Amino acid sequence: MKNLVGACMFGQSGGPTSVINSSAAGVFCEALKQKNITEVYGAAHGIKGILNEEFYVINEEDPKELELMKYTPSSALGSVRYKLKNYEDDPTDYNRLLEVFKKYNIRYFFYNGGNDSMDTCNKVSKFMKNSGYDCNVIGVPKTIDNDLYGTDHCPGYGSAAKYIATTLMEINLDAKVYDTGLVCVIEVMGRNAGWLTAAAALAGYKGLGADLIYLPEIPFDVDKFINDVKGVCAKNGNKCIAVVSEGIKTKEGKYVGEFTASSTDLFGHAQLGGVGAMLANIVKEKLGVKTRAIEFSLMQRCGAHLASKVDVEEAFEAGAAAVRFAVDGETDKMVIFERQPSKDYKMKPVLMPIEQAANTEKTVPLNWITDNGTGLSQEFIDYALPLIQGDAKAPLEDGLPRFAKLKKVLVNKK
Amino acid sequence: MKNLVGACMFGQSGGPTSVINSSAAGVFCEALKQKNITEVYGAAHGIKGILNEEFYVINEEDPKELELMKYTPSSALGSVRYKLKNYEDDPTDYNRLLEVFKKYNIRYFFYNGGNDSMDTCNKVSKFMKNSGYDCNVIGVPKTIDNDLYGTDHCPGYGSAAKYIATTLMEINLDAKVYDTGLVCVIEVMGRNAGWLTAAAALAGYKGLGADLIYLPEIPFDVDKFINDVKGVCAKNGNKCIAVVSEGIKTKEGKYVGEFTASSTDLFGHAQLGGVGAMLANIVKEKLGVKTRAIEFSLMQRCGAHLASKVDVEEAFEAGAAAVRFAVDGETDKMVIFERQPSKDYKMKPVLMPIEQAANTEKTVPLNWITDNGTGLSQEFIDYALPLIQGDAKAPLEDGLPRFAKLKKVLVNKK
Numbered sequence: 001m002k003n004l005v006g007a008c009m010f011g012q013s014g015g016p017t018s019v020i021n022s023s024a025a026g027v028f029c030e031a032l033k034q035k036n037i038t039e040v041y042g043a044a045h046g047i048k049g050i051l052n053e054e055f056y057v058i059n060e061e062d063p064k065e066l067e068l069m070k071y072t073p074s075s076a077l078g079s080v081r082y083k084l085k086n087y088e089d090d091p092t093d094y095n096r097l098l099e100v101f102k103k104y105n106i107r108y109f110f111y112n113g114g115n116d117s118m119d120t121c122n123k124v125s126k127f128m129k130n131s132g133y134d135c136n137v138i139g140v141p142k143t144i145d146n147d148l149y150g151t152d153h154c155p156g157y158g159s160a161a162k163y164i165a166t167t168l169m170e171i172n173l174d175a176k177v178y179d180t181g182l183v184c185v186i187e188v189m190g191r192n193a194g195w196l197t198a199a200a201a202l203a204g205y206k207g208l209g210a211d212l213i214y215l216p217e218i219p220f221d222v223d224k225f226i227n228d229v230k231g232v233c234a235k236n237g238n239k240c241i242a243v244v245s246e247g248i249k250t251k252e253g254k255y256v257g258e259f260t261a262s263s264t265d266l267f268g269h270a271q272l273g274g275v276g277a278m279l280a281n282i283v284k285e286k287l288g289v290k291t292r293a294i295e296f297s298l299m300q301r302c303g304a305h306l307a308s309k310v311d312v313e314e315a316f317e318a319g320a321a322a323v324r325f326a327v328d329g330e331t332d333k334m335v336i337f338e339r340q341p342s343k344d345y346k347m348k349p350v351l352m353p354i355e356q357a358a359n360t361e362k363t364v365p366l367n368w369i370t371d372n373g374t375g376l377s378q379e380f381i382d383y384a385l386p387l388i389q390g391d392a393k394a395p396l397e398d399g400l401p402r403f404a405k406l407k408k409v410l411v412n413k414k
Numbered sequence: 415m416k417n418l419v420g421a422c423m424f425g426q427s428g429g430p431t432s433v434i435n436s437s438a439a440g441v442f443c444e445a446l447k448q449k450n451i452t453e454v455y456g457a458a459h460g461i462k463g464i465l466n467e468e469f470y471v472i473n474e475e476d477p478k479e480l481e482l483m484k485y486t487p488s489s490a491l492g493s494v495r496y497k498l499k500n501y502e503d504d505p506t507d508y509n510r511l512l513e514v515f516k517k518y519n520i521r522y523f524f525y526n527g528g529n530d531s532m533d534t535c536n537k538v539s540k541f542m543k544n545s546g547y548d549c550n551v552i553g554v555p556k557t558i559d560n561d562l563y564g565t566d567h568c569p570g571y572g573s574a575a576k577y578i579a580t581t582l583m584e585i586n587l588d589a590k591v592y593d594t595g596l597v598c599v600i601e602v603m604g605r606n607a608g609w610l611t612a613a614a615a616l617a618g619y620k621g622l623g624a625d626l627i628y629l630p631e632i633p634f635d636v637d638k639f640i641n642d643v644k645g646v647c648a649k650n651g652n653k654c655i656a657v658v659s660e661g662i663k664t665k666e667g668k669y670v671g672e673f674t675a676s677s678t679d680l681f682g683h684a685q686l687g688g689v690g691a692m693l694a695n696i697v698k699e700k701l702g703v704k705t706r707a708i709e710f711s712l713m714q715r716c717g718a719h720l721a722s723k724v725d726v727e728e729a730f731e732a733g734a735a736a737v738r739f740a741v742d743g744e745t746d747k748m749v750i751f752e753r754q755p756s757k758d759y760k761m762k763p764v765l766m767p768i769e770q771a772a773n774t775e776k777t778v779p780l781n782w783i784t785d786n787g788t789g790l791s792q793e794f795i796d797y798a799l800p801l802i803q804g805d806a807k808a809p810l811e812d813g814l815p816r817f818a819k820l821k822k823v824l825v826n827k828k
Contacts, residue, residue, distance in 0.1 A: 016591050045593050074587035081592070165814055166719055173488035173817065174716035177430050178495070179459050206814050297708045302588035305580055306719060308813065388813040399722065399802040400579055400620050403587065 003329050004134055005036045006107025009050065010058075011043035012075040013082075013113035013120065017144050017156030018163075018304040019315035021076045021404065023112050025069040026319025027140065028058050034327050037108060041411060046080035046111070047120055051096050053412060060409040068404035070312055071394035073304035076406055083116065084123045094127045101128070101135060104411070108136050108326050112319070114143035114154070118334060119358040125332045126355075136326040139334035139354050140318050144301045146195035149360035150352045151336035155318050156301075158311030158387035161199035163303040164188060164296060165388065168203040168210060171294065172241060181238020183229060183283050186294045187276030189301065190245045191255075192216055193363045196300065197245040201376035202384060211240050212374040216247035217364050220256050225279065226286050228374055238289045246275055305401060309390025314347060321349035345386035417743050418548055419450045420521025423464065424472075425457035427527035427534065428495065430488040431558050431570030432577075432718040433729035435818065437526050438490065439483040440733025441554065442472050448741050451522060455825060460494035460525070461534055465510050467826060474823040482818035484726055485808035487718035490820055497530065498537045508541045515542070515549060518825070522550050522740050526733070528557035528568070532748060533772040539746045540769075550740040553748035553768050554732050558715045560609035563774035564766045565750035569732050570715075572725030572801035575613035577717040578602060578710060579802065582617040582624060585708065586655060595652020597643060597697050597705045601690030603714055604659045605669075606630055607777045610714065611659040615790035616798060625654050626788040630661035631778050634670050639693065640700050642788055652703045660689055719815060723804025728761060735763035759800035 010027045012020055024042065031040045040058040043049035056077065058066075069076055087094050100106070109128075111121035118139050125137035141148050146157035168186070175184045190196040194215025203209035211232040214220060225242075232240040248256045257275035280293035318335045325333065333351040340346040368380045394401035424441045426434055438456065445454045454472040457463035470491065472480075483490055501508050514520070523542075525535035532553050539551035555562050560571035582600070589598045604610040608629025617623035625646040628634060639656075646654040662670045671689035694707035732749050739747065747765040754760040782794045808815035 016588050048593070072587070073584050075591045076587075078593060079591045162813060167713055167717070169815060169817070170487050170716040170718060171712050173486070173490075174430050174712045177489045177493045179462070179492060202814065206812065208817070292712070294711045294713075295709065298585050298588045298706070299581055299708075299713070302584040303581070304584060385812060390813065391810065396805065398620065398799060399576060399804065400616065401583060403583070403622070 003036065003327070004107035004136060005038065006105040007039035007041060008037045008108035008110065008323070009041045009043060009055065009106045010110045011046040011049065011112065012077050012079050013046035013111060013117035014079060014143065015301060016074040016079055017142055017301055018073045018159040018307045019155050019311050020112060020142050021069040021072045021074070022312050022315035023140050023142060023155055023319035024076065025066050026316035027110050027323055028066050030320040030323035032059065034323065036327055038105070041104070041106070042077045045078040047082050047084065048080045049078070050100055051093060053100060055411050056406070056408045057411055061406055065404045065406055068394060068402065070316055071304060071307065071392060071401070072403040073302040076404060081116070082120070084120050087123070087127055097124060098131055098133060101133060107134060110138055110140055110319070110322050110326070112140040112142050114145065114148060115358065115361060118148070118354060122354045122358040129332065136329065136331035138322040138326045138330065139357060140322045141334060141336065141357070144196060145190050145193050147193035147361045147363065148357055149362050150356055152339045152347065153337060153387055155311060155315035157195060158308040159304070159306065160196055160300050161202065161384055162308045162388035163300050163306045164196060164199040165202035166306055167296065168200050168243070169206060169208040172203065172208040175241060175292070176239050179237070181233065181289045183233065183238070183240045183280065183289050183291045184242070184294060185276045185280040185283065185291065186210070186241065186243045186296065187246055187274045188243060188296055190216065191247040192361055194245050195364055197243055198364055198376050198380055199384060200243040201380055202388065205381050210243040211236070212242040213376065214242070214244045214248050214374065215364055215369060216245045216249055217366060218369060218373045219251035220248035221251070222282065226283065229283055230287060233287065233289060244276055244279060248275060305393050307392050308388045309392035310387055312392040318349055325351060417450065417741070418521035418550060419452065420519040421453035421455060422451045422522035422524065422737070423455045423457060423469065423520045424524045425460040425463065425526065426489040426491050426493050427460040427525060427531035428493060428557065429715060430493055431556060431715055432487045432573040432721045433569050433725050434526060434556050435483040435486045435488070435490045436726050436729035437554050437556060437569055437733035439480050440730035441524050441737055442480050444734040444737035446473065448737060450741055452519070455518070455520070456491045459492040461496050461498065462494045463492070464514055465507060467514055469825050470820070470822045471825055475820055479818045479820055482808060482816065484730055485718060485721065485806060485815070486817040487716040490818060495530070496534070498534050501537070501541055511538060512545055512547060515547060521548060524552055524554055524733070524736050524740070526554040526556050528559065528562060529772065529775060532562070532768060536768045536772040543746065550743065550745035552736040552740045552744065553771060554736045555748060555750065555771070558610060559604050559607050561607035561775045561777065562771055563776050564770055566753045566761065567751060567801055569725060569729035571609060572722040573718070573720065574610055574714050575616065575798055576722045576802035577714050577720045578610060578613040579616035580720055581710065582614050582657070583620060583622040586617065586622040589655060589706070590653050593651070595647065595703050597647065597652070597654045597694065597703050598656070598708060599690045599694040599697065599705065600624070600655065600657045600708045600710065601660055601688045602657060602710055604630065605661040606775055608659050609778055611657055612778055612790050612794055613798065614657040615794055616802065619795050619799070624657040625650070626656040627790065628656070628658045628662050628788065629778055629783060630659045630663055631780060632783060632787045633665035634662035635665070636696065640697065643697055644701060647701065647703060658690055658693060662689060719807050721806050722802045723806035724801055726806040732763055739765060
């Protein structure tokens with residue numbers, strides 16, 4: 001536990017979310033206030049930007065634009081998917097990082113991302129420690145997938161869940177407007193954890209949800225799926241809304257979506273597109289009803305106009321708390337959220353050893369999935385509903401969002 | 415011009431929009447205030463509901479729920495696609511309509527929809543006139559496609575345009591987040607008119623739009639498209655966003671999307687899905703870059719959480735004005751919007767003979783499309799920007815929209 005004086009470096013990594021920039025704003029606003037932090041840097045494209053000595057001087061930015069980052073989706077500094085090799089296999093990147101850290105006297109390092117990014121953060125942390133270079137390293141959690149171990153939930157999830165639930169309610173009204181049948185198959189992100197797909201149940205809680213929900217936690221069987229749809233159609237005049245995770249797998253553990261990659265899928269149908277499109281096609285063929293496949297695609301992770309206020313504020317707080325913890329001497333940890341045992345929803349940022357976060361996936365508890373495997377229990381609603389509360393979005397300019405515009409002054413061009 | 419006393423009937427027809435219920439609210443709220451209107455009915459599934467004597471007694475509804483209809487997407491009464499035959503070919507439906515109109519003393523008929531619906535409205539109007547049955551008939555315009563003849567624009571367009579522009583801005587930030595290449599092909603609705611696709615230019619006006627925009631007004635050439643994408647990629651590190659209308663056609667007039675319906679398209683690729691997916695696939699194959707196809711699907715027409723305040727209010731006013739005109743003795747007309755020659759945007763509802771609206775399509779003026787055929791001029795921005803101003807959405811309940819809940823008391827079950 002050392003109180004260090006020096007510059008701080010922040011990087012964004014992995015898939016963007018609606019609120020990853022809110023965490024950045026949290027880090028920047030708090031760091032700019034700290035006396036022990038001499039300079040605030042934001043890495044262009046995460047760890048790659050540090051390796052390439054491409055990072056921005058945040059002290060040069062307009063505070064108003066930093067405030068607007070709270071409501072600006074995606075990763076304003078640029079993101080990266082870059083896996084650091086193990087030091088033993090190849091020390092090149094590590095030595096370069098140390099060189100850059102020394103050159104700019106970087107004594108605080110904050111990295112914002114999901115499982116893979118926390119693996120990077122963990123490796124950097126352990127390497128700096130082993131090198132005897134004093135640098136407090138804190139991970140800031142982020143992922144729409146909500147699959148980080150140890151934390152009650154992840155910044156980014158609430159807003160994505162709100163997007164999915166709200167949009168599903170609207171689609172529910174739209175898709176049922178004619179007195180003729182229509183089966184909608186909606187595909188939601190999430191390769192191994194079903195948290196995002198489960199958010200469809202929040203729309204159901206408001207009476208405008210999906211008839212069937214399929215998470216990757218439960219092995220997917222096409223024949224059962226067709227039977228499920230058939231059952232709903234029989235009751236509801238051939239109207240059915242099914243929401244499937246892109247990550248649904250057969251009982252053999254193979255992604256159902258993988259069968260769509262080639263021109264012919266496992267059922268012999270010509271194919272292109274996601275698992276939703278494939279399943280809609282099978283329904284059409286087997287049941288002879290009209291179908292429509294819908295993918296929430298990038299919109300579910302960047303739909304900041306539908307961000308949850310709770311999520312925006314917690315994401316900011318996760319970043320700000322990381323800085324406060326580091327300045328207080330904490331290192332080698334990740335910020336996590338602890339739900340407080342109170343009547344009203346209350347969340348507290350605490351710390352967890354970072355190696356616990358790296359590469360571990362938290363999935364939806366099986367006992368939160370209803371017996372038929374196509375719905376979520378009240379426990380899930382109670383868990384998720386507080387996370388989607390309130391609106392928080394960019395101010396309008398000409399009727400459109402006014403997102404943050406950063407100057408992005410490069411450190412070596414200052 | 416007769417001042418009639420009797421019941422009024424309102425029906426919703428064609429594809430839903432974010433604000434068709436706002437027009438319904440306008441009709442209902444105004445009709446309930448009028449002394450000459452004895453009863454207010456809403457047809458279940460448009461003209462079909464009248465033929466089947468299935469319509470709701472709006473007088474029974476809670477005024478608060480009627481107010482919430484302004485912010486509730488889709489068609490709350492149910493919609494229909496039903497083409498009335500010509501009277502000379504088959505008078506059955508017409509005779510049945512007259513029977514129902516007489517039974518309930520329906521003296522006002524309002525029909526809300528696009529080209530096809532106005533054809534229905536026109537036929538009903540002419541038939542009632544020829545039958546000597548006094549009934550004032552007024553069409554209320556509606557279509558996200560914005561392709562109705564005679565009116566400056568259509569209720570529904572502004573909100574869909576706002577959805578497209580806002581979402582495109584967010585996708586722009588998301589898709590360019592890595593320092594690796596990505597070509598996004600986004601498919602937007604609109605079979606013959608490019609108004610919706612053109613809305614992408616509003617995002618471009620804010621600096622976060624598409625690199626290339628393809629409207630159905632300009633014949634589509636796949637080789638030119640690939641060359642256009644290649645040119646953008648060369649300049650922007652293989653990053654490119656192209657927005658295409660679902661209705662783009664070859665110079666022979668065949669929908670490009672039609673080639674995707676079979677398992678093999680005209681280029682010999684295995685296919686399923688829309689024209690966007692097909693084009694993304696061709697880009698991937700020809701240019702060897704990463705691609706992503708995105709469809710705005712139903713969301714663009716039912717995304718009421720992103721509705722334009724101007725659109726919501728104008729849609730309401732179109733309905734209310736229709737009632738006022740009819741009570742004043744007008745008939746056989748459709749409400750249209752006339753843009754007033756003032757510095758600030760101002761719109762006035764006026765009337766047009768309904769036969770002019772039926773089955774005519776208004777497309778984007780060719781001189782508003784830039785010379786390269788992939789962009790829109792400032793004239794379009796000046797035209798469209800006032801239509802997307804302001805936010806107007808349903809209040810939140812549990813963090814999700816509280817949409818209208820109608821009692822829907824059927825007339826013969828009252």
